[in-house]
Amino acid sequence: MGDNSVLKIDNLKIELIHKNQKLIAVKDVSFDLDPGKTIGIIGESGSGKSITCSAILGLLEDKKWIINGDIYFEETPIPYRSNKDMNKFRGKHIALITQNPMSAFDPLRTIRYHFIETLTTHKNMSKKDIEKKAIYILNKMKIQNPKNVLDSYSFELSGGMLQRIMIAIAIALEPEVLIADEPTTALDLTVQYEIIKILSKMQKDLGTSIILVSHDLGVISELADEVLVMYGGSIVEKAPINEIMTSPKHPYTKGLISSRPNFSKERLAILEGTPPNLFERRGGCEFYNRCNIKNEKCKSNMISSIKVSQNHEVRCINFEEGAYSCGTA
Secondary structure, three states, X not given: OOOOOOEEXXXXXXXXXXXXXEEEEEEEEEEEEOOOOEEEEEOOOOOOHHHHHHHHOOXXXXXXXXXXXXXXXXXXXXXXXXXXXXXXXXXXXEEEEOOOHHHHOOOOOEHHHHHHHHHHHHOOOOHHHHHHHHHHHHHHOOOOOHHHHHOOEHHHOOHHHHHHHHXXXXXXXOOOEEEEEOOOOOOOHHHHHHHHHHHHHHHHHHOXXXXXXXXXXXXHHHHOOEEEEEEOOEEEEEEEHHHHHHOOOOHHXXXXXXXXXXXXXXXXXXXXXXXXXXXXXXXXXXXXXXXXXXXXXXXXXXXXXXXXXXXXXXXXXXXXXXXXXXXXX
């Protein structure tokens, strides 16, 4: 484990038990997150992004999931298999922002209650001190009339306001790691930009490390230092954001980038096909059915991750065979 890593994931494998059958949801996922840095995880729905984050937080039900691999927080193994032991980490050291702020709040409780619940779980604070801290953080979030907001219920507030409040609650304990799972998905473009600015400023002020999950390369490119591209439960490419955007290697990564809206293009490129669900995964390269440079070896081989430069890795049979170009998607 690197001396600087605040979080390390090593060879994570997650299986879902369904009718006495084991379905692989995530396999061979490894990465390091350094202090004050942001790792972006991108991929289509079902790629394994959110499941990976749920495993880090110990949120997967024991009876439905089999999890193997190691997760370390500052060189200490995280007890992700024990919900009781994970309560020491969740919120205090590793916090979560979800993609649907409306469902994250109890509509029968005030915003004040949510701050109190979060802070008293890990700290011995009076309600008066909690209110002071909450008002201070809400002011930092550019939220007007924070005292009135504390007395409000979630259904009285907008989605953008709730997302800012969720971030405020998440950073109230100043966690070392913040997992932001699709934090801008349900928001309009203007509010998306505001949330990105808030996360960026929060990171600079607190030195927080961020795992940013998104299907939007635009959001990822605004915040991430490094990007993990996931497909079919595996990381198919890993590199610094500038290398991913300017020199993608995997056909899937190229497809994602070329299908982004671009006003300089006459026609928008389309990434044909859909990702395989858990029942359709068969080993080898899961991108096989959608790839235009596939060959028979892609179906039968376990594709290894290959280093193409010091910080750039790709999982593609073309690189394994020494052909240092994955063509175009």
